[in-house]
Amino acid sequence: MFGLVDCNNFYCSCERVFNPALRDVPVVVLSNNDGCIIARSNEAKAMGISMGVPYYQARNLLEANKVAVFSSNYALYGDMSRRVMMMLADFSPELTQYSIDEAFIDLSGLGTGNELYDYGRQIVKSIGRGTGIPVTMGIAPTKTLAKVAGHYGKRYKGYGGVCMIDTDEKRTKALMGLPIGEVWGIGRRNKARLESAGVQTAWDFTRLSESWVRQLLTVTGVRTWQELRGTSCIDIDELPQKKSICTSRSFADGGLCELGKLEEAVANFAAACSRKLKQQHSCCATLTVFAYTSRFRTDMPHYPINRTIQFAVATNDQQEIVSTAVKALRAEWPGDNRYHYKKAGVITWNTMPDKAIQADLFDTTDREKQARLAKAIDTINRKNGHNTVKVAVQGTGSAWQLKHEHSSKHYTTDIKEIIRVKTQ
Numbered sequence: 001m002f003g004l005v006d007c008n009n010f011y012c013s014c015e016r017v018f019n020p021a022l023r024d025v026p027v028v029v030l031s032n033n034d035g036c037i038i039a040r041s042n043e044a045k046a047m048g049i050s051m052g053v054p055y056y057q058a059r060n061l062l063e064a065n066k067v068a069v070f071s072s073n074y075a076l077y078g079d080m081s082r083r084v085m086m087m088l089a090d091f092s093p094e095l096t097q098y099s100i101d102e103a104f105i106d107l108s109g110l111g112t113g114n115e116l117y118d119y120g121r122q123i124v125k126s127i128g129r130g131t132g133i134p135v136t137m138g139i140a141p142t143k144t145l146a147k148v149a150g151h152y153g154k155r156y157k158g159y160g161g162v163c164m165i166d167t168d169e170k171r172t173k174a175l176m177g178l179p180i181g182e183v184w185g186i187g188r189r190n191k192a193r194l195e196s197a198g199v200q201t202a203w204d205f206t207r208l209s210e211s212w213v214r215q216l217l218t219v220t221g222v223r224t225w226q227e228l229r230g231t232s233c234i235d236i237d238e239l240p241q242k243k244s245i246c247t248s249r250s251f252a253d254g255g256l257c258e259l260g261k262l263e264e265a266v267a268n269f270a271a272a273c274s275r276k277l278k279q280q281h282s283c284c285a286t287l288t289v290f291a292y293t294s295r296f297r298t299d300m301p302h303y304p305i306n307r308t309i310q311f312a313v314a315t316n317d318q319q320e321i322v323s324t325a326v327k328a329l330r331a332e333w334p335g336d337n338r339y340h341y342k343k344a345g346v347i348t349w350n351t352m353p354d355k356a357i358q359a360d361l362f363d364t365t366d367r368e369k370q371a372r373l374a375k376a377i378d379t380i381n382r383k384n385g386h387n388t389v390k391v392a393v394q395g396t397g398s399a400w401q402l403k404h405e406h407s408s409k410h411y412t413t414d415i416k417e418i419i420r421v422k423t424q
Helices: 010-017 040-046 055-064 072-093 114-129 143-155 168-176 188-196 202-206 210-228 261-281 318-332 369-384
Strands: 002-007 027-030 037-040 068-071 095-098 104-106 137-138 161-164 244-250 284-291 304-314 341-353
Touching: 002 072, 010 027, 010 037, 010 072, 027 040, 027 055, 027 284, 037 068, 040 114, 040 341, 055 143, 072 095, 072 104, 072 114, 095 318, 095 341, 114 137, 114 161, 137 143, 143 161, 143 261, 188 210, 202 210, 202 369, 261 284, 261 318, 261 341, 284 318, 304 318, 318 369
Parallel strands: 027 068, 137 161
Antiparallel strands: 002 104, 002 137, 027 037, 095 104, 244 341, 284 304, 284 341
C-alpha cells in the first residue's frame, strides 16, 4: 500500500502558522511581482475567487471582503516543506517527495484495514501538531489510486484527513464519481480525446481495453489505466525528465534598461536552470536567452532579444551555463539604454541524462577539472545555504528584485525576522 501525503492549501497554511489570527480568515497568495493569485484558502475559494486571476482585477473584491493578501515567500514555504518531509520520513522507510507539498510513502508491512487507517490518522495528527500545516492522506494499493483517495479526503471532512481505498468496492465507487480530467496523468489534451470517445469518469476509463488505451494514449496512458485497475506500475523516479527548463521573470515598475542590471538577472536565471538540471540528473545541449520590452508601452521603442547557443558538449555546469547566457545577451544588446525590458529569461533545452554525454574531439574545456570545481561549490552551497558561492556576475540581485509589497517575514530562515513573543 502507498500513502500520498498532501499539504492542504500549502502556501496559505504556511502564512497561517506564524499568524494564528488568520486561522478563519480568507487568505490568498500572489505570484512573482504580485501579479496573479496562485494560492487560496478554503474561505477564499468559497467566495468565488479564481486561481490565476490577476491581482489588480480582484483587488476590490479582496479589500471589500477583508481577504488577507500575501506576496509569495518561497524561502518560508521551502523551509516549511523541509520540516514536513523530515517528520514524514520518520513514519516510513521509503519516502519520495513529488512536489513542494506532496510526498508518497511506502506503507508495506505497516498494517491493513483499520490498523493502517489509524496509522494514517497518526501521521496526519503528528504533522499537524509538529509543523502547524494541515495535511490530507490518501491510502491505496497504487500511487494513482492514492491520488484519487487524497482527492476525496480533501473534499469531504468526514474522512478526518485520511481516505483509504483498500477494496474493489471502494475503488469502483471512487472511480465512478471522479471526472476523467481529475485523474493524475490525464492532461487537458488527453481529457479532450477521452471525452470525445465517451469517457466521462475514471471508471469509464478502466472499462476500456488495454489495446485501445495504448493506441490513443501510448504506454504512459496504459500505466495510468493499470494503476486505476489496482496494478502498481508507476515509479516516480522513472517519470520523464523535463525536456526543457525555463526560468524567467517579469520586472517591476518600468523594467530594466541597463545592460549590467539585465546581466545580473539573466545570470541568476541561468544559475537556476543549472541547479534544476542537476536535480533531475540531466544536461542540456542548447540554451536560449530572451528579453522583451512591453508590448503595451506605445510610448517606448521595442527591441526584442532572442539568441540560441549550441554547446559543444552537453552540460549542467553552472559557470559554463551562466557565462554562455551572459555572452548571448551581450551579443544581442542594442547598444543603448532606450529600451526598457519588462521580461527576460533563460531556457535550457535539448536535454539528456548526465550519464550519456557525447564528447567532442575538439573540446578545449578540461571537463574533469570543471567537474571537481562544480562538486566543491555544490558541497559548500548545500552546507551553508543556496548561493553562498556563486558566479560574480550574479551580483546581489538588488537591481531586479521582485515586487512583493505584501510579503510576510522569513520566520524560519532569517534570525533577524524570528517570531517574537511579548512577556510581562
